[in-house]
Amino acid sequence: MIAFIGLGGMGAPMAKRLLDNGIDVTVWNRTPERAKPFGDRAASSVIEAVQGADIVITMLSDPAAVRDVIDQIADHLGPETTLIDMSSIGPKATADIAKQVPALVDAPVMGSVDRAGTGELIIFAGGDISGVSPVLEILGTVVPAGPTGAGAALKSVMISAIIAGVTVVGEAYALAGKLGLPTELVDRVMATGPLGGLYARATSDTALFPVRLAVKDVDLALSTLDQPVLAAARTALLSDPTLADQDLRAVVDTHRNAG
Numbered sequence: 001m002i003a004f005i006g007l008g009g010m011g012a013p014m015a016k017r018l019l020d021n022g023i024d025v026t027v028w029n030r031t032p033e034r035a036k037p038f039g040d041r042a043a044s045s046v047i048e049a050v051q052g053a054d055i056v057i058t059m060l061s062d063p064a065a066v067r068d069v070i071d072q073i074a075d076h077l078g079p080e081t082t083l084i085d086m087s088s089i090g091p092k093a094t095a096d097i098a099k100q101v102p103a104l105v106d107a108p109v110m111g112s113v114d115r116a117g118t119g120e121l122i123i124f125a126g127g128d129i130s131g132v133s134p135v136l137e138i139l140g141t142v143v144p145a146g147p148t149g150a151g152a153a154l155k156s157v158m159i160s161a162i163i164a165g166v167t168v169v170g171e172a173y174a175l176a177g178k179l180g181l182p183t184e185l186v187d188r189v190m191a192t193g194p195l196g197g198l199y200a201r202a203t204s205d206t207a208l209f210p211v212r213l214a215v216k217d218v219d220l221a222l223s224t225l226d227q228p229v230l231a232a233a234r235t236a237l238l239s240d241p242t243l244a245d246q247d248l249r250a251v252v253d254t255h256r257n258a259g
Contacts, residue, residue: 001026002135003053005046005069006087007034009208010109011059013117014086014139021138026053030065047076055132057084062216063093074100082132086123088159088213090220094126094152104148105129107136108155112207112247115140124158126151160221160230162201163214166248167233169195169202173255183256202252211237211251212244 004015007029018025019041027042028049029035035042043049050056050073060066066087077083082103085094089108098104107129110122121140127148129136136142145151169190176186190199201207218234221227236251237243243250 001053001055003028003043003049003056004059005029005049005056005073006059006061006065007038008059008061009113010116012037013113014057014059014121017117017119018135018138023135023138046072050076050081052078053081054078055082055084055135057135058087060087061213062087063089063220066093066097070097070100077102084132084136088155088217088220089152090156090223091149091152092223094149098148103128105132106149106151107142108151109140110155110158111140112204112209114204114206114208124151124154126153156217156221156224159214159217160227162198163218163237163248164230164233165198166202167236167251169198170236170252170255173252174258177255177258202249203256204247204249207247207249209248210245211248214248 001024002018004011004018004025004027007015007027012034015025015027025041026049027035027038028046046069056077058066058069060069066085066089079102082105083101084105084107085097086107086109094106105125105127107123107125111120115121119138119140123136123140123142124145125136125142126145129142129144133142145154173186215234215237218230221230240254
């Protein structure tokens with residue numbers, strides 16, 4: 001049995017996909033309303049959710065949320081239970097929670113809500129995944145990253161590059177506007193050139209990765225290493241507080257739609 005903790009924009013479709021694939025899943029969410037669509041699969045407490053679970057999956061917003069849940073459930077996990085943390089919390093927090101649970105696989109994901117329900121996520125997995133690979137493979141393509149903590153580390157590297165890149169794409173559109181170039185022309189050249197992949201993410205209308213969570217991931221990276229370019233991207237992300245709950249593409253749209 002699997003306990004799935006965290007039914008936000010990413011967690012809910014992931015939990016549903018497991019259920020749709022015949023996995024016995026019990027769910028719990030700190031905001032009970034989010035668990036209602038799961039009917040009798042929803043536990044009344046996080047402790048109830050993990051009772052008897054072979055695997056516990058956490059998909060939560062930040063290190064504080066994960067630590068709070070682990071503090072509540074650590075003493076209620078069976079000796080053979082594996083915790084799969086699929087949140088983006090960075091290597092330090094991952095190392096902390098590894099000390100509290102019988103076994104940990106850190107498996108943060110790349111991909112947004114548009115891929116969470118279709119099994120198209122990229123999963124960076126750290127630790128011994130031999131016993132949990134079939135579950136992870138239902139959710140996406142698994143990239144073994146190394147020992148415990150390596151999945152969190154790889155996610156930090158990759159998401160930092162994407163966040164900074166999308167922010168720079170926004171500034172490129174600002175420059176194009178200043179130089180009088182038509183948005184359609186810049187779109188065409190970006191889409192077909194070496195920036196094609198980044199352009200696709202920067203203009204996606206199906207992804208939902210809120211700017212506030214992008215700032216959280218940037219802060220995790222900057223807590224490890226001082227990176228001037230990433231720090232500048234952070235400043236740009238925070239320059240308009242109204243974008244906090246919008247997808248990352250909003251930092252591009254601000255400039256692209258003005259062109």
